[in-house]
Structure formats: structure tokens, C-alpha cells
Amino acid sequence: MEVVLISDGPLPIDSPVRKLPFFFAARLVDMSRVSPETVGEAKIAIVELLKAQDAGMTALKASWSSIAEIPVICLVDKKNRREAIQAAALGKTEMMQRDTLFALLIRRIRNLTSADVAEQLPKNTGAKTLEAYRSGNAFLESLCFSSIEGSKIPLNLMNESASETLAALSLDGLASWLDAVNLHHSPTYSHSLTVAGLAGAFARHLGWSEKDCREVVAGGLVHDIGKMRIPLTILDKSEKLTEKERELIGRHPQFGREILKPRIEVPIEIKKMAIQHHEFLDGSGYPDRLKGARISPKVRLITICDIFAALTEKRSYREADSPRTALTTMREMGAKLDQQMVQQFARLVVQSELGDTNRAPAAASGATA
Numbered sequence: 001m002e003v004v005l006i007s008d009g010p011l012p013i014d015s016p017v018r019k020l021p022f023f024f025a026a027r028l029v030d031m032s033r034v035s036p037e038t039v040g041e042a043k044i045a046i047v048e049l050l051k052a053q054d055a056g057m058t059a060l061k062a063s064w065s066s067i068a069e070i071p072v073i074c075l076v077d078k079k080n081r082r083e084a085i086q087a088a089a090l091g092k093t094e095m096m097q098r099d100t101l102f103a104l105l106i107r108r109i110r111n112l113t114s115a116d117v118a119e120q121l122p123k124n125t126g127a128k129t130l131e132a133y134r135s136g137n138a139f140l141e142s143l144c145f146s147s148i149e150g151s152k153i154p155l156n157l158m159n160e161s162a163s164e165t166l167a168a169l170s171l172d173g174l175a176s177w178l179d180a181v182n183l184h185h186s187p188t189y190s191h192s193l194t195v196a197g198l199a200g201a202f203a204r205h206l207g208w209s210e211k212d213c214r215e216v217v218a219g220g221l222v223h224d225i226g227k228m229r230i231p232l233t234i235l236d237k238s239e240k241l242t243e244k245e246r247e248l249i250g251r252h253p254q255f256g257r258e259i260l261k262p263r264i265e266v267p268i269e270i271k272k273m274a275i276q277h278h279e280f281l282d283g284s285g286y287p288d289r290l291k292g293a294r295i296s297p298k299v300r301l302i303t304i305c306d307i308f309a310a311l312t313e314k315r316s317y318r319e320a321d322s323p324r325t326a327l328t329t330m331r332e333m334g335a336k337l338d339q340q341m342v343q344q345f346a347r348l349v350v351q352s353e354l355g356d357t358n359r360a361p362a363a364a365s366g367a368t369a
Contacts, residue, residue, distance in 0.1 A: 002113055002185075004029055004042040004067070008056030016102050017048045017075065021232050022144045023106055024113075025185035031056035034063045043113040045072045047090070049083045050098065057086055064090065071112045073105075102148055106141075120183050126172035129180050132164035136181075136196065139221060140189050147228040147259050155265055162217035166200050166210075174201040174352040188227055188235055191309055196220030198305035205348040206341075212298070219273030219302050222266075226256030226274065253278055254287045273302045280336035300338045304330065304345050307337075323354045 003026040005017050011028065020026050029038045031052065039045070045067045047060075074087040075098045087095050096105065117137045118130055125133075139154070139161040146153045168177055174197060181193035200217040208216075227235060230252060234245045241249070256274040260266055276290060276299045283291035295303075311326035321329065327346045330337060 002026065002043055003109065004039050004045045005048070006031055006034060006045055006060065006067075007048040007050075008032075008052040011048060012050045015048050015050055015075070016098070016105060017046055018232060019102065019144065019148065020046065020106075020109075021236065022186055022188070022228075023141055024109065032059040034060055034066050036066050039066045042067075042070060044070055044109060046109070047072060047074045047087075047093070049074055049076050049086050052083075052086060057089070061090065068092070073108065073112075103145060117184075120185070121180050125180055126168065126176055128164075128171040129168040129176050132161070132168035132177070133180050133193070135161040135164040136193050136221065137184070137189065140192060143222065143225060144228055146263075147225060152265055153222075153263055158218050158221065159214065161221060162196070162200070162214045165196055165217050166204075166213055169197060169201050169204070174198070174348075175354055177201075178354070186236075187313075188224065188232075191313065192221055192224050194309040194313070195223060195302065195305045198309060199302055201352065202301055202305060202345055202348055205351075206301075206344060215267065215269055216273070216298055216301055219270045219298060220305065222260075222270055223274050223277050223302055223306065224252065224256075225259055226252035226254065228259070229255040250278075250286065257287070269296070269298055272296060272299050277302045277306050279303070280333075281338060282335045284336060297338075297341075300341055304337060304341055307333075308345070308349075323349050 002024040003020060005011070005020060005026055005028045007015070007017065007028070008031045011018050027038070027040075027042070032055075068091075072090070072093040074090065074093045074095050076083040076087050076095050077098050078084060078095065084095070087093055094108075096108070118125075118133055121130065121133065135157075139157045142154050142157055145151065165177070177197040178194060181190050181197065184190040184193065196217045197220070199220040200213055203213040203216045227249070230249060234241070234248060237245065253275050257271075260271045260274055275287070276295060279285035279288065279290040279295050279299065280303075281292055281295060281300075283289050307330060308323075308326050311321045311329055312323060314320040327342070327349060330342050330345075331339070
């Protein structure tokens, strides 16, 4: 764990702290439960003082020694006298204005932690996989910034990441890529990196051009951009999702449409992959119930990779399927999927020697693909 996030009760809906787990391994701890056990090996503490009550502050000060040796940033409204006093009462802390640009908050945390997103990868990870992993993470972080701040999506970084991923697949293989991205602290990022790698390997297996291979890798990275509008408490929920929560997650293709519509810099095929990856050939998918020829080959490919990734990822409420079991499920989906593509994808899985080993991410998500 890199960062411990401390608040008095549930995080306020408008707190920037809610987005930090997209960037760092993080754990939320209530002020009343701060202890050496809950703080663990955290390198930095972020204290959100919005709506912090006297009882919560009293409990936090009583256990302050648990975090006194690591850097502490208090998020406050400096015009709010109560919050400024609360921060000062904690002693040695750094106060940061709550509405500071989110990118500056991220930069400050990085400066204090010297965190390397790839530090948890095995020592024998291939150099090209390591480089592509960092590049993919950097792009996903920029994608998160873009959706938060309404800025342009950096296509140069997207294309660079796609090219690096294809190079890693060529030199180190698909299995090595999946082993690496499976260890990412964010289940959402891990899933996108997985889909991107599967898409690149599958497109190459089908003999597609390098340009098309690069575009589907980029599509895999971007396909879940709509999830940036869904609270992480739902995306990374440790219990089974409620019907209402599942319904909200099911809206992520529509959220993706809303985010991408004004971004004219993004190629139309990549937009389609983000909006249409839950459409089925028989018209039973969503959000638009597209059917047959209205679903392009690239979208069909991303859908297959997305479903396979979701089935083989461990959820908190169920074990991961083996690759063979996942392929059987996809065959049983019949006319929903392009079964000729599914057959070719099965050959890729066998050739890549993914085997029957279940994938078990370090941080399991409760979300659907």
C-alpha cells in the first residue's frame, strides 16, 4: 500500500481523494480506526477534513503516532477557519487547498513517495514489458485526468503506449504481458491493460495490418473510459454488487459516449470500441442494441477480448474461470458473438500457452467488464 486516505466517515462526493486509487495503491481508513494495523506500510497519509467532526478529530489525534513518522497532507478550504484549525491541531502536516488542480496533488504525492508503478513486478519481467507497462499506466492516468478536467486526450501518448504494447507482445509474449498487468494495484487499469494486450495479440494472430493492430490496442486502453464517472467504491467493491450498482456500471458505455463525443481528436473507430463493446450481434446488447453488420470487426474483436478478460479475472465474490472454461462460455454465447472470431481467439489462447491457471489480481474488483 502506498497511500492511506483518512476521513471522518464516507468520503464526500466532491472530494478529490475519491480518484486517488486510480493513481496509487490506496486504502481508506476512518479517523476513528487509525492504528498501526490499518496504516500498515503506507508511505504517505492524506487527511480529508471536509465535514470532519470533533469526535473524529479527537480519535485521530489519540492515534496520531500511527502516522506521525510519514508525510501527511491535509486537504482543507483555507478560507474555512474550522478546517484550518483542525489541520494545525494535528501538528506537523502540509495543508493543501482542496480545489488545487488534481494534477498538482498527484505530483506532490509522487514527490513525497518516489513511487514507481512497476516496482511490484517480478525482477525477471522483460525489459520491453516493463517499458510498455509504465507507458500504458501513464496513458491511463492521462485518460483519467482528461475525463476529470475535460481536456484533450493525448493521442501521442496513446499511440506510443499502443506501439510499446505491441513491441512487448512481440519480444516477451502475451503470457508475460498478462502476468505483469495482472499485478496492477487498480483493477480498472489492470482490466484495460489486459484487454489492450489481448486485442493486440489477437489482431496480429488474424494477420491485420500494423496500423489496425495499434488501433485495437488503443481501443482496449480507452474502452472503459466511461468507468471514470463511476465511484471507485462501486468499481472496486469487495462484495457482490447490488442491482442498482450493477445498473450504474452498465451505463459506462453511455458515459463513454458523453466523454468522447466532444473530443474530435479521437479516431471514430476508437470511439466505437468504447461505446459499443457491450453490443451483441443478435441485437441483445447495449447501449444501442446494434445488430449484425452494424458492429464493426474491431468492435467485435474488443468485445471478445473484454469478455475473456472479465471471465478470467478473479472477483471478490467468485473465483476466476480458467481460459478453457472462459472459451467454453464464449462458445455457448452463440449468435451473440462472432463465433468465427471466437474460434480464432481460442487458437491464440492455445498457442500463447496461457494454460488453465486462474488469474488472481492482487486487488480484486467487484465490477463487471
